[in-house]
Amino acid sequence: MYELISVIVPVYNVERYLEKCVDSIINQTYSNLEIILVNDGSTDNSGELCDNLAKKDSRIVVYHKENGGVSSARNLGLDKAQGDYIGFVDGDDYIDADMYECLYQNLNRDNADMSMCALYDVYVNTKLEQVTKIENYVVNSEQAIKIALEGTIPLVSPTSKLYKAILFEELRYEEGKTYEDAFIIARLLDKCNIITITNEKKYYYFHRSDSITTKPFSIGMLDVIDAWKYNLSFISQCYPSLINSAYRRLYWAYFYVLDSLMSPNSNFDNNIYNMLTSVLKKNMKFILFNPYFNLKRKFMLLSLYIHPIFYKFAVKKFKNKVN
Structure with a gap:
């Protein structure tokens, strides 16, 4: 009944945030997890921290690789994943304790191929507010692609979602690209018959001052x-x-x-x-x-x-x- 979920965490120079991230995954109410930490050639103590965290929980497996970018880290995680389902959490973010239980239940309820929730945009010294009314939507692939194109719901990011692993059998993230998630999104949604969406916020997306979303033009x-x-x-x-x-x-x-x-x-x-x-x-x-x-x-x-x-x-x- 409780199938294995592989949670892939790309790790690069996030030693200040990683323990909070991993603890939020370890403490999920849905416990049948494989937690894959991919150290992408970190130059700080993130790699050592990954190994120490693995000692806390037998469900954690760590892979160390040369730096190749977040896509190569996610792709290695996909290559190693054993789960029936796939989830992604960035190493400087964290999640509610019941996020994967919620996503899994919604996916099975609606016989969907992908399940997603909303996220909190976390800035320093900002107040976080949950939605006042929880709503759920079920869409097909064409409707989901339209949503992604219009940007009304953050469908493009790989995080805050649960995927059937079969969706990635022939798909991988573009390596060497800055916006790797945008390259794959239309083809990924095309493989889905049904996508279930809730507006309930379960994922905490932390906006770092040195993150790619806040850097000047390059x-x-x-x-x-x-x-x-x-x-x-x-x-x-x-x-x-x-x-x-x-x-x-x-x-x-x-x-x-x-x-x-x-x-x-x-x-x-x-x-x-x-x-x-x-x-x-x-x-x-x-x-x-x-x-x-x-x-x-x-x-x-x-x-x-x-x-x-x-x-x-x-x-x-x-x-x-x-x-």
Whole structure:
């Protein structure tokens, strides 16, 4: 009845957070777990800490490898996993004690291939609030891909989810990419017949000041554009009814990179700026009439026609308030 869940934790220089993360997994109410810690060439004491944590619980297995990025760590975990189901927890995050029990029960209740819950965005000195009304949704693969494209629910991240292991038989995360989860998402959801979703928050996503989501622009950020171009190609072939949503997500990626480039602590690159703004200006009509871009974003697009300084001002003013 209680099938084995393999929980894969990629570990890289997270010694300050790892014990809290692993303890939250060890103490799950769903106890039939295989906990796979993949030390991805950490340069701090994370590797030694993994070995010490393994002594606390026989369900923990540790693998040490040369640094190859989070995708290679997740892929090694997938190669080694013995479970009927797969879960991912990042080494600086943590989870509620009943998260996997909740995900497992929902998955079996709805005969689903994937089960997901909502997450808390954890910042330093922020108050965490649960939803006032718990709601559950059951969607098919096409509906789930549409949700991922529109960004209404964080379906793209591999965490806060439980997957049937069979989904990964022929799929692995793109290695050497900055936004590895975006490359795989459409193909992964395509393999699902049913996805069950609850808005109840069970996963704590900790925003570190040195995490990739808070760093200034780097050339690797262009990977997010490549990821959604890749998805656009797949969707145009397999889900043509979603083509407009796929284009919307692609232009969102251009905005995402442009916002980082124009943030106060980034070095301005004129060639990249011209490339990004050329695409956005060429598709201005599509963006202005698309309901999934809010008014602030549309205002920011119009500001590009005035002067880059106006866009830079808008990035600072509307930070985290645009889509």
